[in-house]
Amino acid sequence: METVLINIETEAIAPELLQKIDAYWRAANYLSVGQLYLRDNPLLKKPLKLEHIKNMLLGHWGTTPGQNFIYTHLNRIINKYDLNMLYVSGPGHGGPAVVAGTYLEGTYTEVYPHISHDEAGLKELFTQFSYPGGISSHASPQVPGSIHEGGELGYSLSHSFGAVMDNPDLIVACVVGDGEAETGPLATAWHSNKFLNPLNDGTVLPILHLNGYKISNPTVLARIPHKELYQLFSGYGWNPIFVEGDDPETMHKDMAKALDYAVDRIKQIRYEAEHPNGERPRWPMIILRSPKGWTGPKEVGGYKIEGNFRSHQIPLAVSASAPPEHLQLLESWMKSYRPEELFDASGKLRHELAELAPKGNRRMGANPHTNGGQLLRDLLMPDFRDYAATVANPGVNGEGDTYVCGRFLRDVIKANQAKRNFRIFGPDETVSNRLDVVFETTNRQWDAAIDPHDEFLAPSGSVIEMLSEHQCEGWLEGYLLTGRHGLFNCYEAFIHIVDSMFNQHAKWLKTTLEIPWRRKIASLNILLTSTVWRQDHNGFTHQDPGFIDHVVNKKAGIVRVYLPPDANCLLSVMDHCLRSYHYVNVIIAAKHAAPQWLNMTEAVEHCTRGISIWNFASNDQNCEPDVVMGCCGDVPTLETLAAISILHEHLPELNIRVINVVDLFKLQNSSEHTHGLSDNDYNELFTTNKPVIFAFHGYPYLVHRLTYNRANNVNMHVRGYNEEGTITTSFDMTVLNQLDRFHLVMDVIDRLPQTGSKGVYLKQLLQDKLIEHKQYIKANGKDMPEILNWKWKS
Template sequence: METEILNIEQAELSPELLRKIHAYWRAANYISVGQLYMHHNPLLKEPLKLEHVKNMLLGHWGTTPGQNFIYTHLNRIITQYDLNMIYVSGPGHGGPAVVAGTYLEGTYTEVYPDITQDEEGLRKLFTRFSYPGGISSHASPQTPGSIHEGGELGYSLSHSFGAVLDNPDLIIACVVGDGEAETGPLATAWHSNKFLNPLTDGTVLPILHLNGYKISNPTVLARITHEELEQLFRGYGWNPIFVEGEDPEQMHKDMAMALDYAVDRIKQIKYDAEQPNSLRPRWPMIVLRSPKGWTGPKEVDGHKIEGNFRAHQIPLAVSASTPPEHLQMLEDWMKSYRPEELFDEDGKLVPELAELAPKGDRRMGANPHTNGGNLLRDLRLPDFRDYATVVESPGVNGEGDTYVSGRFLRDVIKANQEKRNFRIFGPDETVSNKLDAVFEVTNRQWGAPVIPYDEFLAADGSVMEMLSEHQCEGWLEGYLLTGRHGLFNCYEAFIHIVDSMFNQHAKWLKTTLELPWRRRIASLNILLTSTVWRQDHNGFTHQDPGFLDHVVNKKANIVRVYLPPDANCLLSVMDHCLRSYHYVNVIVAGKHPAPQWLNMEQAVEHCTRGIGIWNFASNDQETEPDVVMACSGDVPTLETLAAASILREHMPELKIRVVNVVDLFKLQKSTEHAHGLSDKDYNALFTTDKPVVFAFHGYPWLVHRLTYNRANNVNMHVRGYKEEGTITTSFDMTVLNEMDRFHLVMDVIDRLPQTGSKGVYLKQQLTDKLTQHKQYIKANGKDMPEILNWKWKQ
């Protein structure tokens, strides 16, 4: 049942206000068309000529007039109710609308002083849009007020909900395209309303923009009945408000009433939340049905344009090779907005229209949340050394690396609860990933009912979990983009679900580094666990370390990859990543009990270097090594040390150097990555001519790719995951992929002819061991005692 609505003053659109709003919308549409087409003569002070039109016409018109309509009306309610509101443009390539909105309100000129509020400024604005050396056709990082690019569809609602977490007075007007609404992430994101806390979080006001078509197909939601559409969103838990039609005057009136009602409901929900035993609210949303390409050409060359898919991109081709009447049609189209009524002789928006825009930080393009680095505050971090695992000698048993780091993260949450600027996100895996210590101080935030025997659920919490990697990633990105900190924990194999989202965020970070007015934001920290080598119980479907290959494609000044070999190293890496800004940090760590190698002092030194020789495992201190045994990752490190111990026992005359890699980019040249080693330092570790047997956590070719231009690459032999796996024992996973200790020893023997007869006999002995291993696990369902009980011996 709907609660009683508060008595908030209803803003009636007087004829005069209606006239001004319609004129402001015309101005936004005019500027949008100008961005698509014009190079000169921006105010049409002389008859339009072909040389006034850009030689390259790129951009999208279809969604633009509807978004201009929305932006114009949002300006009114911001002023009417003094709202703290930002705008998220979800439809693909809605850039002309957001640029027009921020230009008319003055923000664009403040950020780019050369884009002045006059005729020359308009000319520059038009020319730079979707043009070489200019800006892209969506709400890119170059656009003031944008936290969501929209180049790829599906994430607008996720970003919006993440942004309002812990921002109780913030309202995000999130425009969702009806094409975008067909994507999986967006369809799932409607459920984010079950996670908001009306007292401590802000509000997302979705505006579903039904203009009927995608690129060339009708959209699903635009073709179902009104009844079905309303039932759909009521079933999602929303209170849909419909604004439908194409007559501008009536649409302005209906949109004003819809927004006034939406603000009413939001304020009522906030009020009700303060009362005892309040129920989960049904938040308002708006469904705006308007023609695609509204106010544009009705028909071109016998084809319907307005209200049709043909309005999607450039609806009217104008060039030397198109019919001459197209140029006249463009002029008529632009003049239909009556620019002489909108701009003065100098090209500035007339004062009576300019006054409709909000002022100062209330402008959506100038809202501080849209440049989150301005709001960013350092995390309060406890001393990670206080959580150290005691390692009196290498190889002591550990309780699980992520389990140890969970206690550190628990206290990170506790130290920052007052600021409310740190959250953990994950797809129902925080407990599984052994981070459950965090639930000693917080809960999962959850707005739906809680029943007996549920655990760690509350209306207010610092952990966000939904079984959708898309939502967790999107929520976290929105949280970071608006000036907060966070961590995403995920099963390694399924982080691939957000490959493309990671792409977009990395591109955003790269681009914003090039914009002096954009402030740096907290790093996107991704903890990958439940890794390929310990997914023996879930089998082949859960085994894939390939996200690392994907990450290294991004710009070197954006991405970092860490593979800590034990709990103390993980603590050091985690602290470093949480303190960092404007990176994507990917951390790969184990969650199962495993040997611990370094005490805290050694771990800090090792992680600071990022790569180094492990003296306790090496015996080449006074001479050149015969072989370098390298490793990166917890299981590869274990198997490498076990292999080194076999060699040292059976061939003590061999000189072995063990090199461990924590920071994967140390393998690259210093000229290619800021963390890379110089050739001199790299050769000092790996030599220029000795065999290198490298046990790697991921796919072997990634190491080859990072070291392809190193002096000793010809001697680099890498073992890693090669798409072999099943439900089996943990050690058998390494055997299936030939990264186990026995295969590593045989690799060394194959590369050292001097091992001679001793090598032949040892290799045969290890081959027999592998046969015994297979027989044992089939008979007993577990690994051989010598594997399970193996200990490092100095």
């Protein structure tokens, strides 16, 4: 079989078909205007009156007719080529178009039977839009076919590329708004074409919708010369196809030709992938230039509307306080679509038009990938216990917790390679985060040039890295939303870059739990390492543990935060998170060599409980404790145990209870979080009247926030990160923030007056140690031997 060169001069579409396509588009536009304005009289069988108009007009018209145009034409090529395609609406508030498209094809009524295909159903469809108790103005989770919520711009391409990874039969038609195209994440996402493997992955067909304006400003890409625009996307490695104009007849012909050409190019690229010539494919994209608010009012009150920013939201005010002629203008606008040609007397789309929609799962609103839980299968999981670190006694040296966990992840990848449903994403940090052992069984997927001295790069692989946290998060979200599993590893300080993306995904998970037809998806698992306490050479810029504060704001049914103190606990937590569904799991773990505390049996028991008294470090088994020493996180655990060893040596008469927290939400009340402890269980651990010295990985206030309503909150004294940092030794970081063993001991002495003179002398000794420490690191550039060589003694 020879490669066939494709010419843009494709076979012309039959005029009769183009007329039907135009009618279908008019029907979608009519439904969209109805959603924006009407609560009654949906077929305009009666003269339009104010009583038929919603009291609050909320929504966005500007992007909608262009998206209706695209959706209608995509239906044609799905039918013609029997494509497995889904639709991503990137422009923020294109909700009317997606609702109209899925209603016309029938999927909307299938999931919401009361929104029927008749006049009553149209009334319900119109009334619910941007209405109390109804649906929002963007492509929200309530809309069938949606995997991307347009409430926040910038991630449509990232989600689309994540969706097609390991989905070789899938095409995602991704509409990118020209306002959205100005965001950093979207601008970076164009480079995702360097990561797709045409043999194993599907295809993203970007459709850049240049309608010229944002809310009140022109868009950058719409105002640069045609040649410059072509050079920009050609330079990104795309094959841009232009469809431009405002005449519907011409635009229908041009769009049909462009899509035929794009599908032919996609097929040709796939054929060439089986007969490689060493060149990276130049995937097609479409640049659609059409007026903002196309087919809407041309002018209102002397102001230009169509083709202007004034069409962005509600282009025509209709209310008791608006000019009376606006009501007539709205009626004329809606009648310009000639609804009597589109719907029969009952309000149903005419049969000859309904036939244009694809059938069954080929409908974009019914594509199973858009409800990824339908396709989700459990991972094949090796037994994490087989990767246990040997811990004969507490405090033995370890290799580095993430390094130990890396061997487990390596074999998770290996076990699921045939199914191709698990990937690791990261911003060029998989090696730095000491997970590089995974490259024993896989490579980094990469479809650009490869130098002989590069490592772990190949056209296919289960690890995918780009130095953009936005892309890693977006790719993983798209991968999960379409029914697969994954892990995102990142430096702790820079996960903040995706704060807003996490927000949107958490909201998506929360909302979909309330939608009966939506199926649960695999959890979004985020492994944070290179943490605040071990940034010896990076310094203050890399020292920020605040992402967990952000995570805690979300609904209790969605988020989980784990801080395993050692490798065996990390293995137990990682296994649990990879098996879980419909959460955001944040795991914070160490990558540097550190002491190991629990053998595997103990670790499993501890992680299952989420919080435990550590008997080996406590001496209050037969009496009430004088003080409770709590810790959460690897370095806080180390410093707490080092502090306890000092107390045991110098103040052996003290009764100390040591509590380690691996599941952060155990601190919260069970009435507020499903993982929280009841007041009775919490009081049994932390007492109701004893001082609690709590060493925490992050900002101290978070612990106070989680325990604010506990009986012993007044005695809770938390030490953590206090925004003090620099390039210094790891132990000095704890000293700067007063989380170190010496400050912890002094805190105990300050809270326990019964320590008397022994306490006073010990406190002075420790103050001298802090002075000695500062002098030593300044002279030697490393921590004191007693710090570096410290060992736990039972």
